[in-house]
Amino acid sequence: MKAESPDIGFFARLKLQWFLLLRAVIHWWVRAKTLPQPFDDLEIDLDKPVCYVIDGYALSSLLILDRACEELELPRPLWPLRMASRTEPRSYLALRRKRGLFIRRTEARSHSESLKRLVESACEGSEPDVHLVPVTVLIGRAPDKETGLAKIFFTESWEIGGRIWRFLNSLINGRHTMVQFSNPISLRELADEDLGTSRSLRKVSRILRVHFQRVRSAAIGPDLSHRRTMVDRVLSSPTVRTSIEERARSKSITEYKAWKEARKYAFEIAADYSYGFVRVASFALTWFWNRIYDGVELKHFREFQQRAPDYEIVYVPCHRSHIDYLLVSYFVYHNGLVPPHVAAGVNLNLPVLGRFLRKGGAFFLRRSFRSQKLYAAVFFEYLSRILSNGTAIEYFIEGTRSRTGRLLQPKGGMLSMTVRSYLHSPSRPIMFQPIYVGYERLVEGGSYTAELSGQKKKSESLGDLLKVFGILKKRYGKVHVSFAEPVFLDEMLDQHAPDWMYRANDDTERPPWLSPLVDHLGQRIMTGMNQATHVNAINLLAAILLTTRKLAMDRDELQRQLELYKEMLQECPYSDRVTV
Numbered sequence: 001m002k003a004e005s006p007d008i009g010f011f012a013r014l015k016l017q018w019f020l021l022l023r024a025v026i027h028w029w030v031r032a033k034t035l036p037q038p039f040d041d042l043e044i045d046l047d048k049p050v051c052y053v054i055d056g057y058a059l060s061s062l063l064i065l066d067r068a069c070e071e072l073e074l075p076r077p078l079w080p081l082r083m084a085s086r087t088e089p090r091s092y093l094a095l096r097r098k099r100g101l102f103i104r105r106t107e108a109r110s111h112s113e114s115l116k117r118l119v120e121s122a123c124e125g126s127e128p129d130v131h132l133v134p135v136t137v138l139i140g141r142a143p144d145k146e147t148g149l150a151k152i153f154f155t156e157s158w159e160i161g162g163r164i165w166r167f168l169n170s171l172i173n174g175r176h177t178m179v180q181f182s183n184p185i186s187l188r189e190l191a192d193e194d195l196g197t198s199r200s201l202r203k204v205s206r207i208l209r210v211h212f213q214r215v216r217s218a219a220i221g222p223d224l225s226h227r228r229t230m231v232d233r234v235l236s237s238p239t240v241r242t243s244i245e246e247r248a249r250s251k252s253i254t255e256y257k258a259w260k261e262a263r264k265y266a267f268e269i270a271a272d273y274s275y276g277f278v279r280v281a282s283f284a285l286t287w288f289w290n291r292i293y294d295g296v297e298l299k300h301f302r303e304f305q306q307r308a309p310d311y312e313i314v315y316v317p318c319h320r321s322h323i324d325y326l327l328v329s330y331f332v333y334h335n336g337l338v339p340p341h342v343a344a345g346v347n348l349n350l351p352v353l354g355r356f357l358r359k360g361g362a363f364f365l366r367r368s369f370r371s372q373k374l375y376a377a378v379f380f381e382y383l384s385r386i387l388s389n390g391t392a393i394e395y396f397i398e399g400t401r402s403r404t405g406r407l408l409q410p411k412g413g414m415l416s417m418t419v420r421s422y423l424h425s426p427s428r429p430i431m432f433q434p435i436y437v438g439y440e441r442l443v444e445g446g447s448y449t450a451e452l453s454g455q456k457k458k459s460e461s462l463g464d465l466l467k468v469f470g471i472l473k474k475r476y477g478k479v480h481v482s483f484a485e486p487v488f489l490d491e492m493l494d495q496h497a498p499d500w501m502y503r504a505n506d507d508t509e510r511p512p513w514l515s516p517l518v519d520h521l522g523q524r525i526m527t528g529m530n531q532a533t534h535v536n537a538i539n540l541l542a543a544i545l546l547t548t549r550k551l552a553m554d555r556d557e558l559q560r561q562l563e564l565y566k567e568m569l570q571e572c573p574y575s576d577r578v579t580v
Helices: 010-027 059-071 113-124 163-173 187-191 197-220 227-235 238-251 255-269 275-292 301-310 323-334 353-359 373-388 413-424 445-452 462-471 489-496 514-531 537-545 555-571
Strands: 032-035 050-056 092-096 131-139 177-181 295-299 312-317 341-345 362-365 430-439 478-483
Touching (some): 032 059, 050 113, 050 197, 059 131, 059 177, 113 197, 131 197, 197 301, 227 238, 227 255, 238 255, 255 362, 295 323, 301 430, 301 478, 323 341, 362 373, 373 413, 413 489, 413 514, 430 489, 430 514, 489 514
Parallel strands (some): 032 177, 295 478, 312 430, 341 362
């Protein structure tokens, strides 16, 4: 549906032309990515009046939105909103506006006047329906820092700075702009609830405010402390201080020496997330995927994307390759969500490489630390703090990469610590997101074959980085990333311990139901991964050849078997998320 030119007066048209001129200037530098992809997933009815809702008014955001709507052939926000009973001068409204030329302050108002008029019309029955479409425009997606000029220059924060700072932000981050449309809100459905104009207005205003807050949190993430600040907070926590005192007594050393040991552990563990590094890595990985893969397909992401703003996310992918670390974070980031902090084995904390991984959000853990009480206390406190802070995390519960392609039995260590952290300081509900990652060919295929033939696994080293040049000379087929049905921790807790909320902050003992809960949780997650499998041609070929006596078959017979297997999978699918 191509939008037609609006029929407006002379001065309104003059203002519109001025805005279009400014838009052309902005477009010279700003490039916006529109979400969701595919856009058809949204339920926008173009036969009804559409009014866009933005959180806070900013001319640059409005012009970027207008350009995105034009490219998508949607109604334009700069044009009048024509309804059955009357016409509004524009097709957008802002929940917040700032006044003042140099010192700009947010207006003290409980709602938008434009929104009030629309709600009144809907409640009076003079309008059949109007769709409110919330839109979030982010110019740059760096998490806020507590202090420093970076908070002004590199963050997408509408509370700091003014027009000059926003202009500078557009120059710096303009080519990293995101326009995220959300599902529309029907004012007719709201009016049908018979709440009255005043209550309906308060309700829709509250829904929109909470929506924008959650979308921004999911896309940008929480305010991040400096790594050194986070370490200091971990070391000053009561749990870690008690462990330091116990360490000093048991080893007959001074508390200062035990504190230095704990500090060393904390710096060994902690991530050092850098938005600038993530942006650079994003460009590099885009080139890398195009170089070695024939395509990377993402399945069932939209459903997860709609749920994500309401939960604390724990990504739990299957583990086949070191590429898993990069793929999940890359796709999450490119689809409008903040990349998770990833738990990585300390064997990857190599010189240079470890620093890069930390900048991308990796935090490191040792294979086993049951006998290291001080290390365990520091790690648990760090994990608890990033979870309670609202930081998404990712870890692999299989413990190691599968050499055979089969899912391994889940290890309960990280799951147990996640559950205990949530019980210690429950904030937002936790959603575990199982993810299936399938490859047609693995970059580690050669080393896996050697290990399966009996050779000893070689430890990771800096020399392994040189293998990248060999990898770049080959093609590795397609990769499929499929999001499974999520697992909600609150539901699992209600099932295993109905009174868990009354003892959430009780650290005095380990509840007897924790181990069965963790085991059940691990099995649910692994089952979810299996139910989201993508069956590719390599899988089918291997399954067929392994059933023959000499691992060989006539070509025509192989073709018939492939077609039969494919038909069986399509007609009798293992689950509704399995793809072929």
